[in-house]
Amino acid sequence: MANQKLDRLDKQILRLIASDARIPFLEVARACNVSGAAIHQRIQRLTNMGVLKGSQFIIDPEKIGYETCAYIGLNLKNPESFDRVVEELKKIPEVVECHYTTGNFDMFIKLYATNNHHLLNIIHDRLQPLGLARSETLISFHSAINRQLPVADFVMSGDEEE
Numbered sequence: 376m377a378n379q380k381l382d383r384l385d386k387q388i389l390r391l392i393a394s395d396a397r398i399p400f401l402e403v404a405r406a407c408n409v410s411g412a413a414i415h416q417r418i419q420r421l422t423n424m425g426v427l428k429g430s431q432f433i434i435d436p437e438k439i440g441y442e443t444c445a446y447i448g449l450n451l452k453n454p455e456s457f458d459r460v461v462e463e464l465k466k467i468p469e470v471v472e473c474h475y476t477t478g479n480f481d482m483f484i485k486l487y488a489t490n491n492h493h494l495l496n497i498i499h500d501r502l503q504p505l506g507l508a509r510s511e512t513l514i515s516f517h518s519a520i521n522r523q524l525p526v527a528d529f530v531m532s533g534d535e536e537e
Contacts, residue, residue: 385421388407388414390526391403391406392427393525400414401414440489441487442490443487443489443491443494443514445485445487445515446512447510448479448482449481449483454481456505460506464505467497467502469487470486471485471487
């Protein structure tokens with residue numbers, strides 16, 4: 376991927392669809408001064424390159440009853456069990472992210488729970504049996520910033536500065 380180049384049209388398309396994923400391709404084509412077919416081809420190419428990773432509707436967890444967002448740092452008793460633990464974490468629907476990390480934790484996860492009691496049950500009944508040496512939980516009160524990286528602020532390998 377580092378060797379792939381994005382040109383100005385690619386970046387313009389990315390800016391438009393990042394600000395509104397539901398924007399019609401024809402509207403993107405008009406804004407970019409190219410044909411609708413060209414936009415379809417570019418979107419397909421960007422998807423094949425791995426720059427675009429699908430599209431989805433974003434559900435607000437609070438609106439469906441998940442009022443507690445928690446980040447949990449995990450330390451494993453047996454670090455060789457990373458793969459097994461990740462497979463088990465995938466079976467817990469409330470876990471929405473899992474990262475291998477440096478620093479104080481082997482892994483860092485993000486999960487949603489309906490309330491603090493539900494969070495306690497997840498930690499006690501689902502996470503502890505995975506072979507944790509210890510964990511540390513941080514509860515998020517509110518997400519102050521939640522956005523994608525701005526397209527204008529990155530330069531891919533081989534791109535000239537604009």
